[in-house]
Amino acid sequence: MTPVVALRDAVVVAGGFPLLAGVTLEIAPGTGTLLVGANGAGKTSLLRLLGGLERLAAGEGSVLGLDLRRADRRDLRRRVGWLGHDGSFYDDLSARENLRFAADALGRPRELVDAALERVGLTPRAATPTRRLSAGQRRRLALAWLVVRRAELWLLDEPYAALDEDGRALLDELLVDVVASGGTVVASAHDPVRSPAITATVRLAGGRVVP
């Protein structure tokens, strides 16, 4: 089976600093991979590279069949589901407005929005501007978007941070479903996480994969 992610000696640079200093990695479809490493190990940079948000400065790589050196990064961005630290798109919009805006942009039916908010337990705060939501609620909002989006590749940056017990259970259940239905998940965390959805753990340090 063709891997979803295939990187060889991938380098990402920002301001003359190598965020990734040569990553070689392969990820098969329908798997859950956890990137583990200390702060500054390059977890976020690697996720951003996979999402088409960073440029490949050196090395080779392909994600979802798109060559990172040649393809328009915009084509890749549209195909991934991204969970970042902020959780929302625009802080001044409410949770529901954010999701509707995003759903319209990618041609997803608007009816999915309320069901997704229900699923992550945000229905009571659906009309609140997201800048008033707590960090955990923002994570839930980001998950709701991923449920609406149903991307081929889910990229989750520190999804477990700020989530309560209940939220972690919800996330795990969701990730298991995604992997089972053919999606691929790549998530990051500073410490190893026990989760039924995680099938492989990749350790990063100094912008590289270490054994």
Added chain:
Amino acid sequence: MIRVAGRVARKDLLIEWRSRVLLWQVVPFGAMALLLAGLALGPTRAGSSGAGPGLYYLVMVLVTLLAAQRSAQVERGAGTRASVATLGLDPAGVFLGKALALCVELWAIGLVLGAGTVLFLHTALRAALVASPSIAATLAALAAAGTLYGALTTGDGSAATLLPVLALPGFSPLLIAGERSFSAAAAGGATGSWWVITLVALVVYLAAGVVLYGVLEDA
């Protein structure tokens, strides 16, 4: 493209409606700038110098800087940039939408400050009404230009403070053309060839935005 533009414009106006930044920060700034202009001219000249149209446009150009900065700032948050990028919106549509929203905002502010010009700087109400189509067109061109220059200065580091330096040279012909046609209206004359500059600038900025906004977004 048009559909995306509509959604983005609605989103920007909704954000403005929620945050009221323009109402509470930009409009008072504009009103104060107009008052300062009157103070700088002195009581005798402020009411009779015919400087109203010029000062009006000077203040509107400054207001445009603030409003464009705000419009660009909405997209500037690190989280916003990453997550919006994964929506794959058509950049031309985003540009048109943001320009449209900024244009609507400038029209609203322009109306308030136009009333201020008539009241404080004694510009004839009739002149302001006659000049209103040209003002609307000039403000639209300023909105398109401001959106483009705002996107140029989005990003990490010190880029945001560069907006005035980059935008003001581009605003200068609009200031001249707008002032001339407003003054001509005040003098009861035709606004003739100044329309050409305003319209050409509007078309050029819209076209440049449609073609180049994507290049900026990707960077």
Added chain:
Amino acid sequence: MTRLAQRLLGPVTLLSLAVTAWLGLWVTPPDRVQGDLARLVYVHPALAWVALYLSFGTATIASVLYLWPRTRSVTADRVAVSAMEVSLVFILLTLATGSIWGRPTWGVWWAWDARLTSTAILGVLALGYLALRRANDDPEARARRSAVFAILSAINVPIIHFSVVWWKTLHQGATVFTSTRSLKIHGIMAWTLLISFVAFTLAYGWLVRARYRLEVARAGREAALLAEAIARRAAEVVR
């Protein structure tokens, strides 16, 4: 051949500037109306030619080449920044010499004349371009944004120009050159003018080349530093 031409560029430039200075200051006669002031004609127009057309034009074309996917290359970006930097210097020199000329002929250091105003705005645009480059770290983002700004500036130049031209002169009537007052420059004065254009054009080429080489050297150093940083990051990893 090209190597020889490159090596000769510097000496030839200096020589032609020296010839211009000699012809302009000693050989040519003073003008009937302007007297010795007319000698500025051997400096100012040539400076303006380089500043407004040659270098700004080069920077614009290089920027277009950079943004056009098929012709995108680092070279285009480097040429653009080199030309723009030289352009700024020449714009400032043009404004300075023009101002020195304006004081005795117009009685003021600065007139709100169309040419002066649009040239000054062009100077601010060149300054903005260089400032924009400094504000972006990532080389690709920097190249793209500055290219967009250069193109935006270039299409703005005619608009700015016409707006200030009309601004001062919305009267109908005469043109500067009427049938009876066509261009008249005498013998050696015309030759000196011509040589000054050649000299300053050469000077432009020489400066851009030097600036371009600086840019290449800088890129080389950055690449070396990056390789070093990658090696250092690799060493960080404790096994």
Added chain:
Amino acid sequence: MSVTEARADLSPVAPPPRPRGRWRSIGVLVVVALAILALLSQGLLSSLNYFETVDQVLAHRAAVGTKEIRLEGLVAARTIVRTAVGTDFVVTGSKGRVVVHATGEPPQLFAANIPVVVVGHFTTRRGLTFAATSILVKHTATYIAQHPTRVRAPNGSTR
């Protein structure tokens, strides 16, 4: 929610195809070119009018009235008089003359028999007296040697 339902719920969907504006760029560039041409055509029609000559102004003297204009003419010989506030002189065209009362210090190059542009307005609606606020020595592209016999013009004549 049952497991099967959840699975169907989350199976990946591809995004809609991205519109590619290949023709859009070209169309837009054409529009810009047309706009610039419009500007140029207007510019060529009405630009470059830095001033009106004495003859042109006198031809439609009534229309000019006391509006602020820039008037070009030759400073007539032996008419320059220094006054307390500035300089009085006469500028001539081929068909007429205008008396100028200029305020302020004239520029260094100001002299008789040279073309100047004076900025100001006529003092009355019909009269030929002009109140100038500044004098610009005309900046043409004409350069003629001070001692003409020393220089040959390109056509071989000396002037």
